[in-house]
Amino acid sequence: MPWGGQIEHAVLQVGGSSLRGFKDPWFVDTAFYHVKSKTMLITDVVLKVSPDPVPVAAVNPEPLLVRGMDAPGRMLPNTPEARSMGWGKTVLFGLLFQPTTVSVAVNPLTVGSDLLDGFTWDPAWRDAFEVGVPGNDCRVPA
Secondary structure (H helix, E strand, O other): OOOOEEEOOOOOOOOEEEOOOOEEEEEEEEEEEEEEOOOOOOOOOOOOOOOOOOOHHHOOHHHHHHHHOOOOOOOOOHHHHHHHHHHHHHHHHHHOOOOOOOOOOOOOHHHHHHHHHHHEOOOOHHHHHOOOOOEEEEEOOO
């Protein structure tokens, strides 16, 4: 790289899907670090998400209520708190590539319902939503 002595870079690749049987990365991002100014440039790897669900989720809150369950079969009441739980867990799972605070059990015979409610969440998911996922290395390697 012509700028190699001035700007370091690392590529984050997350890929594969045990459900779909492919190993190629489906998410690729690059972080750049300008040594002299000690400036890091990143894009999709870092973002801030509100704890409040997006307004469109109020149209049909059931998906958030299902995702908010702590374990399969424990449906939540339709309350702002329950919708917020569902939103937080959706964000963690969708944006952090299966955080360490969730276990997913998928049975090939019941995969349709398992993908809806086959999630068991550790109570630490709230902290993970607030500050990232401790122990889940989503950082760009040095």
